[in-house]
Structures are given as structure tokens and as C-alpha cells.
Amino acid sequence: MSYGQPLAYRMRPRSLEDLVGQQHIIGEDQALYQLIQKGHVPSMLLYGPPGVGKTSFANAIAQSTKLPFYSLNATTSGKKDIEQMIANARMEGSIILFLDEIHRFNKLQQDTLLPHVENGSIILIGATTENPFHDVNPAIRSRMGEIKQLKRLTAEDLFTLLNRALHDEERGLGKQRIHITKEQLQRIAESVNGDARKALTLLESAVRASDEDEEGTITVEDSLLDSLIGRIGVFGDKKGSHFYNLLSALQKSVRGSDVDAALYYLAHLLENGDLIAVNRRLLVMAYEDIGLANPDVGPHVLAATEAAIRLGLPEGRIPLAQAVVEMCLAEKSNSAYQSLDRAIAAIHDGKTGDIPDHLKDTHYVGATELGHGGYQYPHDTTIGTFGGWVNQQYLPDELKNSQFYRPIDAGKEVRLNKIYQYLQQLKNKSN
Known part of the structure; x- marks a missing residue:
């Protein structure tokens, strides 16, 4: 049998009513839906992961209006393509231009196209999988009106879409006699991480790879579906926005002491x-989020990440899992780096001063003549079991009463806090 165009392409929506999901943007009660129904299409930027319907969204809008619709990809289009779009707009009055991968838009393309977007002769609908505030040029963003963030489709949305494709005789698989259970369709819907394109492709692959009996019925077997699902990728570009969102989610889950969530995001990242990149983030977390409350965690995580590099994947997941669980359940403190940030902020605010003379270098002839010296060696004066301490000024005069370190009572920092407070009392008593 000749299948022609892929099922995912054939099933693209032909109207706003055909769209599945994204009701927070294009539902009948939303302003955008009402604008388009009245014939007004604003320029807009569609942002979201692959397969959530950005191209379908643009096509549905185009089909719901009488405006001519053109499509370009920013990675392959040049100045001549943009000039052709401008010529089309002049001939036809106004056009809709869908520009995929808009974050790849170069300056030459911008300079050529932007005036026509500003005067409304070209209604620009841009699509990107990357965070538009990081990767889309501000000149483009400023002319795009609203940024519409499309969400991953739910399993329920995808089940609806798969059923539609299965029974559509014109564009789908409705002319074929296919035996596939609701449970199998649900498995497909749940296995593609909200990606409609992958769901439809998986359904089409399952049908193509299944045997047809003497009566012409195609039966999809569970074993075949297992094999196909095991081969699909659902994780996206490992250097795209979703990858960095996963890193962020991992760190916030560890910081929030949620072991199960942290392990889930670690698994997601390692599958990329x-x-x-994962090791680097774990090391940062050990010192940023665990910190002085459990100083042993830093060396433990360093050992785990070095072991993971030596082992490689998949074995490297074993020490990393141990490190993540330990960090989740460890006491936590960010006091050390927050204290350093206060000192950095003080410097940036101009709160600087001359180093006290008794702290300056004296390992050269003439230091005494410059007034440098008088430093008291703390090791010569012990206090209890702490070791050496002597009351002398270390900060410049302008900052001598500054307190950057603010300890908290968490884990092993409880002991450090007691020592810090004791030394502060000695200092205040001596002064």
C-alpha cells in the first residue's frame, strides 16, 4: 500500500476547532480565538517544545482567515526568500508568514522584513522551541505582540488525536481495517511526552509494521508496540531550553529534599x-544548597561525578544516583555563598578601604619604614580547644563593623554558628 505523506502531516488541523489542546490560548473563551473569528490576526510568537502543535496552530489560523498563507524556515531561508514574501504582500495586500525556527533569524533577514511587519502588510507568526527571552532577538520580540507559550499535550489530548486519525477516512487510517485496543492507544498517548507528531508517527509505524490477515484486518500486537515505544526518543535537544529546564528542576527538587522528583529529573537528564553538564550541576548544588550544613557532601559528590566520568553511561548513573539521594536528604545551608555575595555587593557599592597596616606584606626591606607591621600571630594565643585566636582588626576601617556571614542552625553549621557567636562575644568584650 502507498501511504504518501506521513500521517502527522495529513492530520494537521484545518480550522481552529480541529486543534487539540492549547485551550488556554485558543479556547472559545480566549481573546485570540475571538479576534481571529472576527478576521483579525495579530503577529505572534509561539513558544513550546517539539510536537505540541506550533505549525498546526499557524495552519489552523490561516485556514480560519481569508489571508494568503506562506511558510518559511529561518534555518534555510535567505534574503531572497524574504524579498519574495514582501513582493507577495504588495500584490495581495496582506499575508500571513509562518516562520519556523525564528530564533535562527539573522540580522539581514530582520532588517529586510521588520518594516513590513511594523506596517501590517506581513503578519508574522514565529515558532521556536527555545526560550524566546534567551534566544530570540529583541528586535523581533518587540514586533511580535504577545508570546504564546504552548504546553505539552496531555495523554487525554493525544488519545483524542489518535482516535481521530484512526477513524478519519479522508486523511487518516479510516479506510483500513485496523484492530488496536484502547489500552494500546493509551500506551502510545502516554509514551511520547506530550508530542503529537511522535504519537501519530508511532501509530502509523505500528500499523505499517503489523501483519494483515486473510480478511484484510491489521492487528497491532503488544510486543511490536513495546519494541517501537522502546526506540522512540522523547527527550528533545540536549542543548535546548528543555534540557536547561530539566537541570533547573533537578536542582530545585534536591533543594526541596524531594528524592523521587530529583531521581526522575536525573533519569531524564541522563537519557539525554x-x-x-549533569556532573557540573551536581557539583554546584553540593556547595550551593548543602554547604556548611554538611560539608562532607561536597567531596562525596566530587568523588561520585569523577567515578561517573570514568565509568561512562549507563554505569555512571549508579554513583550519581547515590549522590543525588544523599544531597536530597542532607541538611541544607546556603549561608556561605550568600555571605560571599554580600561581600561582593559591598565592593560593587564602593564600600572599600585600605587594608590595615598590620595585615600588609612585610617580607621586604623597607616595610617598617612604610608603617607596615604589628601583626599578632593568633597561633601564639590559644583559647580552649579552638586553637589560636587574638582580637585584632582585619577589615578596613570603613567596613570594620560589617557582618557578611550570617550562620544558620542547620546540620553541622550549628557547631560553626556556636563558635562564630563565641568569637563575636570575645571580640565585643575586648573592644
Whole structure:
């Protein structure tokens, strides 16, 4: 049998009513839906992961209006393509231009197209999988009106879409006699991480790969579906926005002491295969979020990440899992780096001063003549079991009463806090 165009392409919506999901943007009660129904299409930027319907969204809008619709990809289009779009707009009055991968838009394309977007002769609908505030040029963003963030489709949305494709005789698989259970369709819907394109492709692959009996019925077997689902990728570009969102989610889950969530995001990241980026984030977390409350965690995580590099994947997941669980359940303190940030902020605010003379270098002839010296060696004066301490000024005069370190009572920092407070009392008593 000749299938022609892929099922995912054939099933693209032909009207706003055909769209599945994204009701927070294009539902009948939303302003955008009402605008388009009245014939007004604003320029807009569609942002979301692959397969959530950005291209379908643009096509549905185009089909719901009488305006001519053109499509370009910013990675392959040049100045001549943009000039052709401008010529089309002049001939036809106004056009809708869908520009996929808009974050790849170069300056030459911008300079050529932007005036026509500003005067409304070209209604620009841009699509990107990358965070538009990081990757889309501000000149483009400023002319796009609202940024519409599309969400991953739910399993329920995808089940609806798969059923529609299965029974559509014109564009789908409705002319074929296919035996596939609701449970199998649900498995497909739940296995593609909200990606409609992958769901439809998986359904089409399952049908193509299944045997047809003497009566012409195609039966999809569970074993075949297991094999196809095991081969699909659902994780996206490992250097895209979703990857960095996963890193962020991992750190916030560890910080929030949620072991199960942290392990889930670690698994997601490791399936992307970028071990270096994961290790780097885990090391930062050990010192940023665990810190002085449990100083042993830092060396433990360093050992785990070095072991993971030596082992490689998949074995490298074992020490990393141990490190993540330990960090989740460890006492937590960010006092050390927050204290340093206060000192940095003081410097940036101009709160600087001369180093006290008794702290300056004296390992050269003439230091005494410059007034440098008088430093008291703390090791010569012991206090209890702490070791050496002597009351002398270390900060410049302008900052001598500053307190950057603000300890908290968490884990092993409880002991450090007691020592800090004791030394502060000695200092205040001596002064």
C-alpha cells in the first residue's frame, strides 16, 4: 500500500476547532480565538517544545482567515526568500508568514522584513522551541505582540488525536481495517511526552509494521508496540531550553529534599546523554544548597561525578544516583555563598578601604619604614580547644563593623554558628 505523506502531516488541523489542546490560548473563551473569528490576526510568537502543535496552530489560523498563507524556515531561508514574501504582500495586500525556527533569524533577514511587519502588510507568526527571552532577538520580540507559550499535550489530548486519525477516512487510517485496543492507544498517548507528531508517527509505524490477515484486518500486537515505544526518543535537544529546564528542576527538587522528583529529573537528564553538564550541576548544588550544613557532601559528590566520568553511561548513573539521594536528604545551608555575595555587593557599592597596616606584606626591606607591621600571630594565643585566636582588626576601617556571614542552625553549621557567636562575644568584650 502507498501511504504518501506521513500521517502527522495529513492530520494537521484545518480550522481552529480541529486543534487539540492549547485551550488556554485558543479556547472559545480566549481573546485570540475571538479576534481571529472576527478576521483579525495579530503577529505572534509561539513558544513550546517539539510536537505540541506550533505549525498546526499557524495552519489552523490561516485556514480560519481569508489571508494568503506562506511558510518559511529561518534555518534555510535567505534574503531572497524574504524579498519574495514582501513582493507577495504588495500584490495581495496582506499575508500571513509562518516562520519556523525564528530564533535562527539573522540580522539581514530582520532588517529586510521588520518594516513590513511594523506596517501590517506581513503578519508574522514565529515558532521556536527555545526560550524566546534567551534566544530570540529583541528586535523581533518587540514586533511580535504577545508570546504564546504552548504546553505539552496531555495523554487525554493525544488519545483524542489518535482516535481521530484512526477513524478519519479522508486523511487518516479510516479506510483500513485496523484492530488496536484502547489500552494500546493509551500506551502510545502516554509514551511520547506530550508530542503529537511522535504519537501519530508511532501509530502509523505500528500499523505499517503489523501483519494483515486473510480478511484484510491489521492487528497491532503488544510486543511490536513495546519494541517501537522502546526506540522512540522523547527527550528533545540536549542543548535546548528543555534540557536547561530539566537541570533547573533537578536542582530545585534536591533543594526541596524531594528524592523521587530529583531521581526522575536525573533519569531524564541522563537519557539525554550529556554527563558533563549533569556532573557540573551536581557539583554546584553540593556547595550551593548543602554547604556548611554538611560539608562532607561536597567531596562525596566530587568523588561520585569523577567515578561517573570514568565509568561512562549507563554505569555512571549508579554513583550519581547515590549522590543525588544523599544531597536530597542532607541538611541544607546556603549561608556561605550568600555571605560571599554580600561581600561582593559591598565592593560593587564602593564600600572599600585600605587594608590595615598590620595585615600588609612585610617580607621586604623597607616595610617598617612604610608603617607596615604589628601583626599578632593568633597561633601564639590559644583559647580552649579552638586553637589560636587574638582580637585584632582585619577589615578596613570603613567596613570594620560589617557582618557578611550570617550562620544558620542547620546540620553541622550549628557547631560553626556556636563558635562564630563565641568569637563575636570575645571580640565585643575586648573592644
